[in-house]
Amino acid sequence: AGAVHDALDRIxxxxxxxxxxxxxxxxxxxxxxxxxxxxxxxxARVELLRGCGHLPFWExxxxxxxxxxxxxx
Numbered sequence: 001a002g003a004v005h006d007a008l009d010r011i012x013x014x015x016x017x018x019x020x021x022x023x024x025x026x027x028x029x030x031x032x033x034x035x036x037x038x039x040x041x042x043x044a045r046v047e048l049l050r051g052c053g054h055l056p057f058w059e060x061x062x063x064x065x066x067x068x069x070x071x072x073x
Contacts, residue, residue, distance in 0.1 A: 011040050018044040019071040021064065023052030045071070 018041045022034035031048065038044040047067050049056045057064040 008036075008040065011037065012042070014041045014044075017071070019067070020044055020046045021049065021056055021067060022046070023049050023054060023056045023059065025051055026054045028054040 020034045020037050020041075022029075022031050024031050034046045034048060038046045049060055049063060052059045
């Protein structure tokens with residue numbers, strides 16, 4: 001479903017604060033996608049986790065949780 005779902009034309013309508021977390025070694029979704037999203041979501045913040053793959057919350061749970069806590073404060 002993810003391969004054919006396309007909401008790119010609507011993501012500019014996102015008004016909520018947005019944190020985009022992406023692993024630099026993601027072999028499933030190209031890491032350049034993070035910048036693509038950030039360019040289209042007003043005020044979005046990108047955090048690239050060096051050395052992480054597709055599941056940074058699993059691969060680097062401490063780093064991921066720290067970013068999330070800081071973002072939510």
